[in-house]
Amino acid sequence: METTTEKASDSLKIGMTAEDTFEPRLINGDCLDWLRTLAGSSVDLILTDPPYNLGQFMRDRATNLKAMRENYFGAAGWDDSDCNQWAETMNGFLSEAARVLKPGGSLVVFMAVIKVETFVRLAQENGFYYKTTGTWHKLNPMPRNMNLHFINSTESWIYFTYGARTGTFNNCGHAVHDFFETPVTPRNERSYGKHPTQKPVGLMEQFVGLLSNPGDLVLDPFMGSGSSGVAALEAGRRFCGIEVDPYYFDIASKRMREVMGNDRQLKSRRDSHPDEESTGGIR
Numbered sequence: 001m002e003t004t005t006e007k008a009s010d011s012l013k014i015g016m017t018a019e020d021t022f023e024p025r026l027i028n029g030d031c032l033d034w035l036r037t038l039a040g041s042s043v044d045l046i047l048t049d050p051p052y053n054l055g056q057f058m059r060d061r062a063t064n065l066k067a068m069r070e071n072y073f074g075a076a077g078w079d080d081s082d083c084n085q086w087a088e089t090m091n092g093f094l095s096e097a098a099r100v101l102k103p104g105g106s107l108v109v110f111m112a113v114i115k116v117e118t119f120v121r122l123a124q125e126n127g128f129y130y131k132t133t134g135t136w137h138k139l140n141p142m143p144r145n146m147n148l149h150f151i152n153s154t155e156s157w158i159y160f161t162y163g164a165r166t167g168t169f170n171n172c173g174h175a176v177h178d179f180f181e182t183p184v185t186p187r188n189e190r191s192y193g194k195h196p197t198q199k200p201v202g203l204m205e206q207f208v209g210l211l212s213n214p215g216d217l218v219l220d221p222f223m224g225s226g227s228s229g230v231a232a233l234e235a236g237r238r239f240c241g242i243e244v245d246p247y248y249f250d251i252a253s254k255r256m257r258e259v260m261g262n263d264r265q266l267k268s269r270r271d272s273h274p275d276e277e278s279t280g281g282i283r
């Protein structure tokens with residue numbers, strides 16, 4: 001099965017994926033341009049991991065970081081904005097996110113803890129209802145400089161709803177903590193190439209399982225290598241992803257093509273009733 005890919009050079013006339021197709025719609029372009037092409041009130045869950053605005057900060061402090069860190073992204077170029085530019089980009093994204101989400105839809109955004117307050121303010125200004133700031137703990141981070149300071153092993157995520165105070169929450173009667181623990185992205189999820197801040201699929205699937213239902217549309221406007229899309233498709237959700245960098249876009253396309261090739265598994269997931277769905281590894 002093929003994925004639907006589009007280039008930013010195409011005209012901006014395309015509507016949202018048809019409700020009856022599970023082919024992901026993948027766009028190689030700037031999400032601030034391309035979000036405008038998506039139909040209003042069409043998305044159930046936005047699950048995304050935008051630039052944290054740490055590129056300049058890290059570069060200013062870097063010594064030999066690049067040599068030490070496999071996931072060094074200070075030189076990648078996509079996280080270089082100054083604070084005001086970054087806030088403007090996040091504001092542009094949030095205003096389109098508010099337009100495309102269905103009433104009661106959810107937004108989960110990964111963020112550096114020092115930017116959480118700024119992001120929550122911007123989201124509230126765009127009409128989002130703030131729910132939770134949670135933590136992702138990496139079980140096996142690189143123990144860099146472990147005798148000098150605390151090992152960097154956590155990232156934050158922020159959860160909002162739009163147009164309602166509650167949205168889909170498939171906890172199936174279990175208490176769900178605002179704390180997820182997984183290993184860092186395993187090597188077998190990097191077989192088509194590496195992204196310096198690639199999220200593990202096992203983490204993304206927790207949010208997909210809890211905050212959306214089979215057949216729902218999941219959107220990631222800062223898709224990177226496509227971990228959110230792999231998690232969404234494997235759980236029988238529809239997916240739309242946007243990524244500006246052609247190299248990362250190519251990795252994401254290949255990963256999703258592989259998932260779509262595994263049609264038998266997808267078919268059985270698509271056919272299952274929401275009540276029978278896995279809770280996505282609730283802790």
Ligand SMILES: C[S@@+](CC[C@H](N)C(=O)[O-])C[C@H]1O[C@@H](n2cnc3c(N)ncnc32)[C@H](O)[C@@H]1O
Nearest residue numbers: 030031049078198199222224225227243244245
């Ligand atoms: C933190 S990374 C996402 C990593 C992703 N979660 C993964 O698992 O691979 C952020 C991504 O957003 C992309 N990006 C930055 N600005 C963008 C924009 N305006 N439109 C689309 N993509 C953008 C970057 O190229 C980068 O790949």
